[in-house]
Amino acid sequence: MNQTSPVIVALDFSSEAETMQLVDQLDPSLCRLKVGKELFTRCGPSLVKQLVDKNFDVFLDLKYHDIPNTVAHACSAAADLGVWMLNVHALGGEKMMLAAKQALADEHAPLLIAVTWLTSSGQIELDALGIKATPQQMVSRLAVMSQNAGLDGVVCSAQEAPILRQDMGSDFLLVTPGIRLADSEQDDQCRVVTPKKAIADGASYLVIGRPITQSKDPCKVLRTINSDIS
Ligand code: C5P
Numbered sequence: 001m002n003q004t005s006p007v008i009v010a011l012d013f014s015s016e017a018e019t020m021q022l023v024d025q026l027d028p029s030l031c032r033l034k035v036g037k038e039l040f041t042r043c044g045p046s047l048v049k050q051l052v053d054k055n056f057d058v059f060l061d062l063k064y065h066d067i068p069n070t071v072a073h074a075c076s077a078a079a080d081l082g083v084w085m086l087n088v089h090a091l092g093g094e095k096m097m098l099a100a101k102q103a104l105a106d107e108h109a110p111l112l113i114a115v116t117w118l119t120s121s122g123q124i125e126l127d128a129l130g131i132k133a134t135p136q137q138m139v140s141r142l143a144v145m146s147q148n149a150g151l152d153g154v155v156c157s158a159q160e161a162p163i164l165r166q167d168m169g170s171d172f173l174l175v176t177p178g179i180r181l182a183d184s185e186q187d188d189q190c191r192v193v194t195p196k197k198a199i200a201d202g203a204s205y206l207v208i209g210r211p212i213t214q215s216k217d218p219c220k221v222l223r224t225i226n227s228d229i230s
Contacts, residue, residue: 026056028056030222037062063087068095068096071088071100084110085110113152114142177189212225
């Protein structure tokens with residue numbers, strides 16, 4: 001299957017029926033899919049397997065953060081589902097990330113990326129923790145830690161992509177949510193970037209939810225995005 005699109009559609013649904021209603025309109029050549037905490041908690045590994053069996057590249061976005069042994073076993077279980085990419089919280093530390101990477105050490109291993117400093121947290125949260133850094137410094141620090149642990153990349157805001165691309169080199173994956181088409185609603189995202197700008201700024205993959213999932217014609221939106229960024 002020709003999976004060339006950098007678009008990852010966020011399946012932020014609460015049931016299998018809603019999810020499959022969208023997925024049945026999509027094609028693995030047009031996009032990859034992201035399963036997050038809500039959908040996974042409601043529908044479980046069997047839904048992930050269904051998506052994998054339909055030949056989609058699946059990003060399992062469960063953001064593991066626990067002691068190294070527990071995270072390593074969780075990553076191994078995720079890999080057994082056949083997912084294409086999964087993630088951990090960089091705040092779990094380098095030892096935890098190393099253990100996660102080691103648990104995925106075979107040739108069919110999924111990509112492993114880290115969440116740095118959540119875009120929902122800012123300076124206030126850093127100050128409350130007594131961490132003397134700006135959110136940008138925190139993101140950069142955690143990205144370096146992730147790279148040192150051998151991870152393939154990080155989730156970051158598209159607005160952080162230019163600096164991270166420059167600092168982390170061309171092979172490090174930057175996976176960016178907060179993407180909006182020029183004419184789409186901003187929803188609850190504060191700082192949004194268009195697909196074209198995100199790619200130009202160094203993003204490797206774009207996580208896009210509502211502009212596609214809430215559209216009357218998701219395939220048409222996807223085709224437009226794919227042609228804009230090709
Ligand atoms: O619908 P929308 O395009 O805003 O969806 C964005 C997706 O990316 C959601 O699944 C959201 O949880 C995820 N995400 C985000 N911001 C982050 C990390 C993940 O919007 N910092």
